[in-house]
Amino acid sequence: MKILVCVSKVPDTTTKIEFTDNQFKADNVTWIMNPTDEWYALVRAVELKEQHGGTVTIINVGGAENDQIIRKALAIGADDAVRVNAEPTDAYEVASQIASHAKEANYDMIFTGKETIDYNGFVVGGMLAELLDLPYISLASKLDSDGSKATIEREVEGGNEIIEVSGAFVVSTQKGIAEQRIPNMRGIMSARTKPLQVVEPNGEGALSTIQSYELPPQKESVKLIDAENVGELVKLLHEEAKVI
Amino acid sequence: MVLVYIDNSEGQIKKASYEVAGYGVALAEQMGTEAVGICVGNVANDALSTLGEYGLSKILNAQNEHLNYFDSQVHTKAVAKAVESTGAEVVVLSHNYNGKALSARLSARLKAGLVAGAVELPDTNNGFLVKKSVFSGKAFANYELKTDKKVISVNPNAFGLHKKGGTATVETFDAGISADDVKVKVLSVNKVSDTIALSDAELVVSAGRGLKGPENWGMIEELANTLGAATACSRPVSDVDWRPHHEHVGQTGITIRPNLYIAVAISGAIQHLAGVNSSKTIVVINKDAEAPFFKAADYGIVGDAFEVVPKLNEAIKAYKASA
Structure with a gap:
């Protein structure tokens, strides 16, 4: 089984989001591997390799500072990694770089997390599948494969669907598919010497640009209502908030 | 076009x-x-x-x-x-x-x-x-x-x-x-048919670990029913299977933007807020006045969920009957 796992680098969940001159203020930000890429996509890929044999390759699009999160992915159990040396400005640029690599490497499965916690698009997996002309199953909460045929559970409104796919595919993963793994000392040591190949970008540009950022309006402080007077809450929800 | x-x-x-x-x-x-x-x-x-x-x-x-x-x-x-x-x-x-x-x-x-x-x-x-x-x-x-x-x-x-x-x-x-x-085959579709889909819902009633056990969800379902709302839950609740995973809202669950989100006995961790902070109106019911969720709320009641929720249900019923 030859598996590619796409990982992204994002600001830690608790980061205070600020902008200067319409750029995200990156000072004092702790960068992490995107949670759903790490906990779900990567761990399920490593589990499948442990069960059936094969290889897990990591791909990331970014500068040399991203090597830190790539090494973490290798410590969790991936075998090797590719970093496309580019500073992407939108999801299409990312997907296009990954597609260029994947076209030549013929992976059986390509995993992504469900969304990145910075731009929240749920986009790269779908774009990648289209560029490679492969099936795409999004929001998978279970995935089993015998190497030629995979059975995948995906979430839909108010329930789930069980899907069977033969041949190569792209999948985006979410909670339920695997449990987070903490890299152990042996993993961390071996990650240092695992191959990390740096390739140059294909020159394909972005399809969109961010012109400006805004912060949401400051929330007014909470109106507290006495627990003995819930009728007041109902009145406010009807007359002031106009939601019931 | x-x-x-x-x-x-x-x-x-x-x-x-x-x-x-x-x-x-x-x-x-x-x-x-x-x-x-x-x-x-x-x-x-x-x-x-x-x-x-x-x-x-x-x-x-x-x-x-x-x-x-x-x-x-x-x-x-x-x-x-x-x-x-x-x-x-x-x-x-x-x-x-x-x-x-x-x-x-x-x-x-x-x-x-x-x-x-x-x-x-x-x-x-x-x-x-x-x-x-x-x-x-x-x-x-x-x-x-x-x-x-x-x-x-x-x-x-x-x-x-x-x-x-x-x-x-x-x-x-x-x-x-x-x-x-066609490269994929759908083997089965499993849906809970008689409830409102959370992702579409305009009103949502959600509860957290403070409810102590799955047997206490009756009052949440009743309140949701009175309002015509969908039910949701926090991550710890779906992690221990008190509620199904598709009800889990938050960073690793689903993101929702209802007109009204009522959070019962949920402290309001940043990961939970990530899934609900675009809701138009947020009501928080929690016995801990220091719960961080109150900072993100429009309306709050400091009180015991087991007392407040049934009262709120009755008050909404009365409002609906008079409307």
């Missing part, structure tokens, strides 16, 4: 499709053009003509036996063919489960700039700017699209339902899909 994707399931039009129909019509008016729907699936013409109430003048209906289930690869081909034959400049979809997959694929196929999760109508006065929520609800970004073709997926409940009156004509559309195009 603006092409609106009409998402559907088992022959039924999803509620999110009515919302994006209105969004597409409003955008078309802004651009001085018309909005047309494309439905790929197995929906009867009569049902599709009701989309005229939301201002669509025409619906293209692509039906054949290979299109009964949603498959992002096949549906992308079908919609791209409709884009080609209508010359549409903008495709509008819901940013729901299917829309997320389809909008990404369409963008790559058409080399069309994509805004995934728009929260407002585009600003077309000076270029084409679309606002979207980023950093898990902590900020907004204004995306500029300069490509000839554009794709916008709209966050559920961001635009609302806007009826205009009218009827749509329905035309059969040959999407050119054959058995060879």
Whole structure:
């Protein structure tokens, strides 16, 4: 089984989001591997390799500072990694770089997390599948494969669907598919010497640009209502908030 | 022209499709053009003509036996063919489960700039700017699209339902899909049928670990029932299987934007807020006055959920009876 796992680098969940001159203020930000890429996509890929044999390759699009999160992915159990040396400005640029690599490497499965916690698009997996002309199953909460045929559970409104796919595919993963793994000392040591190949970008540009950022309006402080007077809450929800 | 994707399931039009129909019509008016729907699936013409109430003048209906289930690869081909034959400049979809997959694929196929999760109508006065929520609800970004073709997926409940009156004509559309195009097989669909889908819900009642056990959810379900709301839960609750995973809202669960979110006995960790902070109105009920959720709330009650929730249920019943 030859598996590619796409990982992204994002600001830690608790980061205070600020902008200067319409750029995200990156000072004092702790960068992490995107949670759903790490906990779900990567761990399920490593589990499948442990069960059936094969290889897990990591791909990331970014500068040399991203090597830190790539090494973490290798410590969790991936075998090797590719970093496309580019500073992407939108999801299409990312997907296009990954597609260029994947076209030549013929992976059986390509995993992504469900969304990145910075731009929240749920986009790269779908774009990648289209560029490679492969099936795409999004929001998978279970995935089993015998190497030629995979059975995948995906979430839909108010329930789930069980899907069977033969041949190569792209999948985006979410909670339920695997449990987070903490890299152990042996993993961390071996990650240092695992191959990390740096390739140059294909020159394909972005399809969109961010012109400006805004912060949401400051929330007014909470109106507290006495627990003995819930009728007041109902009145406010009807007359002031106009939601019931 | 603006092409609106009409998402559907088992022959039924999803509620999110009515919302994006209105969004597409409003955008078309802004651009001085018309909005047309494309439905790929197995929906009867009569049902599709009701989309005229939301201002669509025409619906293209692509039906054949290979299109009964949603498959992002096949549906992308079908919609791209409709884009080609209508010359549409903008495709509008819901940013729901299917829309997320389809909008990404369409963008790559058409080399069309994509805004995934728009929260407002585009600003077309000076270029084409679309606002979207980023950093898990902590900020907004204004995306500029300069490509000839554009794709916008709209966050559920961001635009609302806007009826205009009218009827749509329905035309059969040959999407050119054959058995060879279908690479995935849907083995089964498992849905909880009698509840309101959380992602579509305008009102949501949610509860956390403070309820102590799954046997205490009766009062949450009753309150939801009285309001006509969907039920949701926090991560610890779905982790220990007190509630099904599809009810879990938060960073690793689903993101929702209802008009009203009532959080009962949920402390309000930042990961939970990431899934609900775009709700229009937030009510927090918690016995701990220091719970961080109160800082994100519009209205709060400091009190024991087991006393407050049944009282609130009665108060809403009384309000409904008098309304």
